Amino acid sequence: MVLKAKDVTVVFGQGENQVVALNRVNLEMNKGEFVSIMGASGSGKTTLLQLLGGLDQPTSGEILVSGTNITKMKEKELAIYRRKKIGFVFQQFNLIPVLTAEENVTLPLLIDKKNARIAQQKAQSLLELVGLKERRHHFPSQLSGGQQQRVAIARALITEPSILLADEPTGALDSETSRDVIQLLKKMCGDLEQTCIVVTHDPFIAAYSDRVIILADGMIQNEIHLDSHSDIEKNVEQLQRILVHRLR
Ligand SMILES: Nc1ncnc2c1ncn2[C@@H]1O[C@H](COP(=O)(O)OP(=O)(O)O)[C@@H](O)[C@H]1O
Numbered sequence: 355m356v357l358k359a360k361d362v363t364v365v366f367g368q369g370e371n372q373v374v375a376l377n378r379v380n381l382e383m384n385k386g387e388f389v390s391i392m393g394a395s396g397s398g399k400t401t402l403l404q405l406l407g408g409l410d411q412p413t414s415g416e417i418l419v420s421g422t423n424i425t426k427m428k429e430k431e432l433a434i435y436r437r438k439k440i441g442f443v444f445q446q447f448n449l450i451p452v453l454t455a456e457e458n459v460t461l462p463l464l465i466d467k468k469n470a471r472i473a474q475q476k477a478q479s480l481l482e483l484v485g486l487k488e489r490r491h492h493f494p495s496q497l498s499g500g501q502q503q504r505v506a507i508a509r510a511l512i513t514e515p516s517i518l519l520a521d522e523p524t525g526a527l528d529s530e531t532s533r534d535v536i537q538l539l540k541k542m543c544g545d546l547e548q549t550c551i552v553v554t555h556d557p558f559i560a561a562y563s564d565r566v567i568i569l570a571d572g573m574i575q576n577e578i579h580l581d582s583h584s585d586i587e588k589n590v591e592q593l594q595r596i597l598v599h600r601l602r
């Protein structure tokens with residue numbers, strides 16, 4: 355098991371303004387699993403992802419990653435955990451505008467003080483894998499949304515993280531580009547045997563996963579196991595049937 359959340363609770367604010375963003379969430383994930391998290395806006399999806407990525411700490415409960423309790427870590431240790439073990443992909447790509455695609459992809463390795471030449475070679479081969487070899491010297495503003503997200507995926511993978519976390523990675527893309535991006539993410543994670551957790555509103559995206567976790571009011575409301583190698587359309591139909599009464 356790569357990841358285990360035990361009775362994780364997150365409370366924001368105090369007194370009357372208190373919000374329970376996560377309420378005793380229990381979760382286990384295996385190596386190589388591709389999991390989606392769905393749920394209405396405000397159900398706690400981003401909060402959960404941030405905890406798993408060590409960007410925030412729970413109010414109570416524990417998160418174990420490969421047996422290590424990250425909720426016991428001090429900020430400095432947590433920063434190392436994030437840098438070495440986690441890849442992040444965001445809805446708004448978050449590329450640095452003054453750096454080229456290749457420079458953006460090398461950045462996590464340079465921050466980690468890795469050899470620049472090796473970082474560049476690794477970035478080039480990743481950009482080739484995501485289909486952007488010819489665009490590696492382009493700046494983000496010279497790339498389409500889908501291409502920018504491909505760069506962001508390459509950047510997230512360059513440190514060979516054991517867990518890839520993506521918060522609505524297709525939220526800013528049209529439906530056709532969204533499918534290309536999720537297929538790429540799935541292929542890359544599969545090839546690298548990574549655990550991948552994707553937050554999405556979209557059943558067409560969640561249909562690619564092995565398991566869909568549905569959050570409601572900070573609690574796990576449902577877990578749906580899919581055959582991610584079967585017909586995607588079938589999975590979409592299955593998800594839509596289950597979701598129709600639950601979301602929004
Ligand atoms: N930093 C914060 N301070 C106060 N409340 C927050 C904070 N972050 C999230 N929340 C609240 O926690 C709940 C869950 O938020 P979030 O995890 O962002 O939901 P989702 O990603 O599913 O839309 C919401 O009610 C939100 O308003």
Ligand SMILES: [Mg+2]
Pocket residue numbers: 399400401
């Ligand atoms: Mg969110």
